[in-house]
Amino acid sequence: MSTILVIEDEADLARLLDYNLQQAGLRAVLANTGAAGLAQAAREKPDLVILDIMLPDTSGLEVCRALRSRTLTKDVPILMLTAKGEEIDRVLGFELGADDYVVKPFSMRELVLRVRALLGRSVRATPAAETGPLKLGCIEVDRTAHRVVIDGREVTLTALEFRLLTTLMERAGRVLSRDQLLEDVWDITADVETRTVDTHVKRLREKLGAARDYLETLRGVGYRMRDPAGSA
Numbered sequence: 001m002s003t004i005l006v007i008e009d010e011a012d013l014a015r016l017l018d019y020n021l022q023q024a025g026l027r028a029v030l031a032n033t034g035a036a037g038l039a040q041a042a043r044e045k046p047d048l049v050i051l052d053i054m055l056p057d058t059s060g061l062e063v064c065r066a067l068r069s070r071t072l073t074k075d076v077p078i079l080m081l082t083a084k085g086e087e088i089d090r091v092l093g094f095e096l097g098a099d100d101y102v103v104k105p106f107s108m109r110e111l112v113l114r115v116r117a118l119l120g121r122s123v124r125a126t127p128a129a130e131t132g133p134l135k136l137g138c139i140e141v142d143r144t145a146h147r148v149v150i151d152g153r154e155v156t157l158t159a160l161e162f163r164l165l166t167t168l169m170e171r172a173g174r175v176l177s178r179d180q181l182l183e184d185v186w187d188i189t190a191d192v193e194t195r196t197v198d199t200h201v202k203r204l205r206e207k208l209g210a211a212r213d214y215l216e217t218l219r220g221v222g223y224r225m226r227d228p229a230g231s232a
């Protein structure tokens, strides 16, 4: 059974999360301060952390940074609970590297779907065929080392952006609809906001720098990774 660490000081919301995660067959561990959360993370080795941005003793952003800097939790999927839209860029960005976020108020159904998606990704075994290096134009991906090099420069991606990039690269030249990407990258088949895809594609494209133009938007259809060699 997967253990979910919930770091949230609002007691009512923490209880609601606890209840809904249990209903979903997951084990929840609660912490109501950043310090308690970090202590629980070391003790429980959670499979995923749900982290509120506003905590009484410290910011959720600091807790996220601390989790990422520790060997034990550097790869744990982190789902941030945010109140303000403007912090999302920092949350998902290079600086902090949370894997996903939901904006309060959110539905418990959506939250559980996001949790399942993140768990599915980290638990899923990687078949041998999916571990070889990928190369497209100036983008080089080492899937085993989880490294992305663009134009000779290493780029740091979140777990979700990495999966989005490799999914697009594996099927370079083909158009992937938002629904397909939700299914393959997020493991979500239910009717979830497809805008999530747009947000993450936008962030990924910013990080691609010199290779940003490879990632094409087909209005009303989806996205496509252009093969710069093949289409020349």
Ligand code: CA
Binding pocket: 008, 009, 010, 052, 053, 054, 055
């Ligand atoms: Ca809070």
